[in-house]
Amino acid sequence: MNPLEDLQYFLALARNGSLSAAGTDLQVSHTTVSRHVRTLEKYVGYRLFDKGPAGWNLTDEGLRLLERAERIEHEALAAFAGRDNTAGTVRVATTEGFGTHILAPLSAQIRRADPSIEIELMMTSRTPSVSARDFDIAITLQPPMNPNIDTVRLTPYRLGLFASIPYLDRHGTPPDLDSLRAHDFVWYVQSLLDMSELDFRELGIPDEQKVVRCTTSLGQLAAVRAGAGVGVLPLFMVGQAGDLRPVLSASVMVERTYWLVTSPHSSRRANVRVVASAIVHHVSASNKRFLTCDVAPSRPTAERASSPPLRHPFRLSE
Template sequence: MCAKSHTPVFDWDDLRSFLAVVRAGRLTTAALQLQIDHSTLSRRICALEASLQVRLFDRLPTGYSLTPAGERLAAEAQAMESVAIRICSELSEAGRRMTGSIRLATPEGFGTYFLARQLHLFAEQYPEVKVELIANPGAVSLTKRQADIAVTMFRPESGPLRARKLADYEYGLYGSHEYLRTRPRLKTLGDAASHRLIGYIPDLLPTPAHDYLKEFFGNRQADLQISNILTQLSATLDGYGLCVLPCFMADTHPELARVLPQTVCLTRSYWWVTHAELRAPALVRAMKSFLEEATARSRSALMPSASFGQALAGRPAGAASPMDAPASDDLSLP
């Protein structure tokens, strides 16, 4: 424990600093997030420990680890933070101009090929809002408030979170025109036996739902195994072989052709997720509305087969049906 301070009580800044270290796990990382010098942050933690006369952290070579007393304080501090956030938002949101920053975490394919190409529209509507886009949802924790909104490929199972289905999207089997010209023609799924396949490394699947090849090719392993979708797309463009790709990504590349569309067609879903206690409710609502409008506008790109079927049936592509309605909000996931 640090040397005892003359400060008789702690202040809120010390508690905020404590929470930043809890969430970051390292003093230097937390200081960077708070935009203060790490020595200043260290003094605040020392002052808090001295005021409470307890050791809150074990200083380890790998980072700061909470002691039992620190764990108890973390729970109370997070509850106090939630109250402060709610008070600030309720008292000042009505008269507040839309300014500030909002951080989103998304899958790399969605962030790179969809959202990044739409955000100029958000900027035109909210010119004083700064957007921070992390195209890797695994890099942040909503529970620890490291982002305001996450777009995920699955509904979270637990935590103080709110979740709602954002949109469905379609996958198909693609190969480059150059590659397909030099290989046997694909008439049935069995013909793929004479083709090279690109897929995920089995033990590095983002989720079990990403085991696309197993759905269509059984126990056959990919000839080229890659840990992320953008590199898989790059290998497909360069003519290595066939790959199951999101249509909204692959269809932007005229070098690629979709094969066996009636046979290899599967649907997955994106969800938006937020913390139950929002840091900036107005900004989060604005971004959620923008995401919902953007995905609704782009339904034909996200779900090309469904849009084609609707057109044949006489219903405008992108028109919602009862089956398309998103799931209700989950105010507190179990």
């Protein structure tokens, strides 16, 4: 019996929450993981996991052992510092826009620098739970409530109103805030939106003007490009797009912040630290991309006779 060997199976199950996922991480069968965990439980004399509807959950004794096991793992990694420390999979939970435009290209750079690191990008419109074990790093729009969780403020980023050139040719470019009452908007499906930061309530857009709704920012970008209406889009997603024009960029600008959160179950792993550091440095080096846009501004035009009738009046926050 070698309890140190059993600890790696214990850690894998604690981090993954399922025998099959732990086996995949360790490249063994789920029965092998189960056997080693049962052996460790016999050795320590108490249960380490309880089986729940969502997977295997640590008992109170298991949580205490987890802290000690991670310290042992950390010391072992430090003792054998070298390239092999970073081998393994790093799971990153992120919003779709940031994941597609920032992390997907960056993952290729990380892999070229260290092929032993594998990266899983889990793109979502929901806020990941920092107590869950289904991610190692999360890119969020708000910091966690727990001040003891490793958190880095990545960057503020700005969003503006954009529309396609054909749409503006048909409906005219709004010259002021009040003229937005005559335009259609592309928006989120609010009943399915988990992140309040993406609700943009401060813009005061009436629901009846949100004629196309998408659950993802990439869907909104595609709809705006197709001429479905005006959309609120992150500047870094628009980039140098020649088919879009900013609308009232001097009057309407929304700012949010990206945060990098490291799971407490993964923060000591060398590959997680490497990926987190790469994200922080990349975002810092390209900070201007999140705050400015190179797209040429649209020129305001008078309302055309064919424009839709005015709807319920509203005013955006200036």
